[in-house]
Amino acid sequence: PLPSAQHNNALRPTAGMPDSALSLPSLVDMGFTDAQAEQIHEAVCKVRGGSATKHALSTLTALFGLGFNPSSVLKMLQKCPELYTVRESQLQQCINYLRKLGLVEGSLQRTLAHYPQILTVPVKTIKHVVLLLREKCLFTVQQVADIFRDSPAIVLEDLSQTEYKFQYVYFRMGIKQAEMVKTRLFRFTLDEVRCRHCFLERRGLYQTPDKRGQTSIINPKLDSILKIDLDTYLSEIANASAEEYDVFQRLMARECQEQDQQYDSIEAD
Amino acid sequence: EKWAATRPKYPPTTLALQHFDTAYSAELGQLWPSVRVALLSERKYGALLNNFSHHDVQADLEVQGCRDFVSSADKEAQPCLQEESSCVAVRESDVGAKQQSPLPLSLNIKCVVFPRGDITRFKPARPDMHGLLGYYLMDAASVLPCLALDVQEGHSVLDLCAAPGGKTLALLQTQAIRFLCVNDASVSRTSRLRKVLHSYVPKQFLTDGNLRITSFDGTKWGEIERNSFDRVLIDVPCTTDRHSLMEDDNNIFSKSRIGERRRLPQLQLELLLAGIEAACPGGEIMYSTCTLSQIQNQSVVEQAICLSRENHGIRLEVVDLRPLTHMFKKTFHFAPSLHLGEMVIPHLAANFGPIYMCKLKRLT
Ligand SMILES: C[S@@+](CC[C@H](N)C(=O)[O-])C[C@H]1O[C@@H](n2cnc3c(N)ncnc32)[C@H](O)[C@@H]1O
Known part of the structure; x- marks a missing residue:
């Protein structure tokens, strides 16, 4: 079940937000079960640095804003605890850029659920990958979107490795872009x-x-x-x-x- | 460098592969893909132990996980092989097969290998206090023709195409040979062979009285010396399949050597005929190659048997080497049911060979 609009409003971070924003009761208010709330609370406490609470809150807001339910959100945070410390601007830019790439609603969510790490990657890095896929490997816009949807981990792979892999399959194996994407x-x-x-x-x-x-x-x-x-x-x-x-x-x-x-x-x- | 400009469109290794694809898929059928991938991947070596060296290399190598494949041969297949027994023999164990006489093997030849599937490499051998090397690295399957030649005490032996000398060294390990004749047509390769012998064998075993090294054309041997040797090894030049697939240098599939390659079977036949003539009546002859090619293997032997009888009145018997394949089936893959001779075929888990061998006994 999606958290109610009221909850989302309550979550909007404001300047000088007291720590209690991530207290157990407020997490439960967001829709987490008691056990889930405790897990998140514990994880946030473990993350060092004073700004953790603030970033954690904006992350939760953003994820709920994308329509994820509390248990999906928890799973993503468990897969990628760095999300607790990601700046809100980074998160938003990343989401916007992925949308711009052509990851429409539904596939965006699936990609993020499968590989939440992508939200911690600077847009500049993602752009380099896109540039490589478009200009050196000659994938179409649609194919690039498909690649990001199916293999988001590509953003953290070494660029030269990615390029070599493409060249290997293209030249040594004689395979065209469409088949690469399909496979x-x-x-x-x-x-x-x-x-x-x-x-x-x-x-x-x-x-x-x-x-x-x-x-x-x-x-x-x-x-x-x-x-x-x-x-x-x-x-x-x-x-x-x-x-x-x-x-x-x-x-x-x-x-x-x-x-x-x-x-x-x-x-x- | 302008290698790119001068590199031929079809390098010899490519031509060799095309040739083998046609010839061997017909000869080996289903087996060819598995042999092909092995030929195109890194081969395995064996370390022929040098009994003349003072290093106890065997123990060292065994610590690394190697074992002597000769002494650890399948005991089931050779019921009378015991550690100290001098009777290294096998009896065909197939039920229903006709009783065969035991197959005697040359003694004292040891060759250690890493286990099946193990791709560890040997380190280069080091000299002992007398400067002799502890082992010689070679295709372990090359030891089989030497083992099967059954060299016995007091024999005179001819190694007709001997350079660089791996098999000569194996034969010398028996320390049973009264007189050894080592020949190779190539002068430069003969001098390499001489160096090899001096790095492995003490001088007192390399005197004029027990060793002769020559560089004759082996096909002419019959004009020199007939009916004289107890054992003759004829390890002929061939398409050296592994080398031809891996190295463009000195490759027999290069355009400029087409003639030479076409003449190989004829040369092989002449060498084998000369070797047969050099053996004494009752003597034994081993023909071997490192190719899978029927034309260079079985066909050459067939013709030699025929021509020996027609031209020289020499009758020959083919010695059944199947017991050998039973004994060593844990170490090597053998081609199934050749009508003449036996052949080790490469396999990724036991990447030795190809080695073809066929043993003949002179009846007259
Ligand atoms: C397969 S190699 C022998 C390998 C050797 N038996 C060993 O185990 O190290 C074949 C050899 O035959 C020699 N050869 C070629 N033509 C010959 C001929 N007409 N007479 C004698 N030797 C010849 C080549 O020089 C080459 O060294």
Whole structure:
């Protein structure tokens, strides 16, 4: 149940708000159960810094304002305790920017519930990711919105890793942006992608398309390489034993690590 | 550097892979993808222990988790192998199969490997107080032809294509050879072989009285010395499948070496024929390669058996090496049911080979 309008009014922070704004009774007033209120109270007390109370209050207000119910709000705070200390302006800018990106109501809420950490990320950082996706990876506006909706954690990933992952899938695997979005590529680590792809490639089951986009075998879809559990991948796509894949993963990890070291030493020369 | 400009559109490694995809998917069928991924991934080595070295490297290596695959062979498959027994033999254990005579193996050859699935690498061997190295790193499957050659006390042995010398070293570990002839057509590789021998074997075992190193064309050996050796190893030049897939340098699939590559089966046949002639009647011959190719393996042996009889009146018997594959099936993957010889095929968890071997016995 949504908290009543009256509650929301009562929550609007005012200058010189007494600490009692986050007292147990007022939390219960907001709609939390006694147990939930206690958890929040405890968490706020644990956060150091005098401004915690103020920020906690504005965060609660903002989250309720987005239509989350008390138990969803609690879950988000548990997932990301940093939310207690986030400035109100940061929070609002972030929400506004995500809306501007095209995360409409519903998908915005789902994204935030799934990955509340995104609210602590400076808009500038998010903008860098968007710029990369738009200009270097040539995703459309809609595709970028889809990526943020499905894989919000992309905002905290290293930009060069994200770019490399895109290039790997685009050039080595010959896969277009639309299929990447559909497969939710950015949910997978580069190591996972590379390992599953290279395993197939070395078995002769995947080919990089030539300039005209042609291959002499039919490549499996990205979906059936990444979006299935390991057992199904092995039995239906790779046709291999778990033992082989286990050894392969360890060999790949060492190969990649040694290749990186090699490049590093070349750069140092 | 302008490597980008000069790099060929299809580097030899790519040409090799295309060639293998066609040939081996036909020969190996379902097995090919699994062999392919192993060939394209890092191989495993074995450490051939040097009995002449004073380091107790075996204990060191065992602490690291290695074991000698020869002595830890499957006891079930070879009921009469005991620790101290001199009878290293196997009996075909398949019910219903015809009783086979035991397969004797060369003694004192030890080769340690990391367990199945373990990808740890060996460190380079270090010299002992006499400057001798404790072990030689090689494909553990390369030890099998040497084991199966069954070198016995007092034998004279010919290693016709010996450089760089891994198998020669394995044969020398038996300390049973009365006289060893080591040959390789390439002079530079022969001198490498000489260095290897001196880093592993004390001088008193490398005298003119017990060792001869030559650089002849092995195909001409029949003109030099016939009917003389108890054992002959013919480890022929081949498409060296693993090397051809991994290294563009010195690659037999490069455009400029097409002729040489096409002539390989003929060269292999001539070398095998020469080796057969060099063996004495009753003597045994081991043909081996490091390729999966039927044309370079079974076909060469088939033709050699035929031609030996037609041209030289030499009758040969193929020695059944199946007992060997039973003994060592925990360490290696063997190709199932070849009609002639046995072959270790690469597998990610046991990434040795490819090694093909076929043993012949001269009846006349
Ligand atoms: C597979 S390698 C031998 C490896 C060696 N047995 C070992 O275990 O270290 C084949 C060798 O045959 C040699 N070779 C090539 N043509 C030859 C010929 N006509 N006669 C003798 N040796 C030849 C090559 O120089 C090469 O060293």
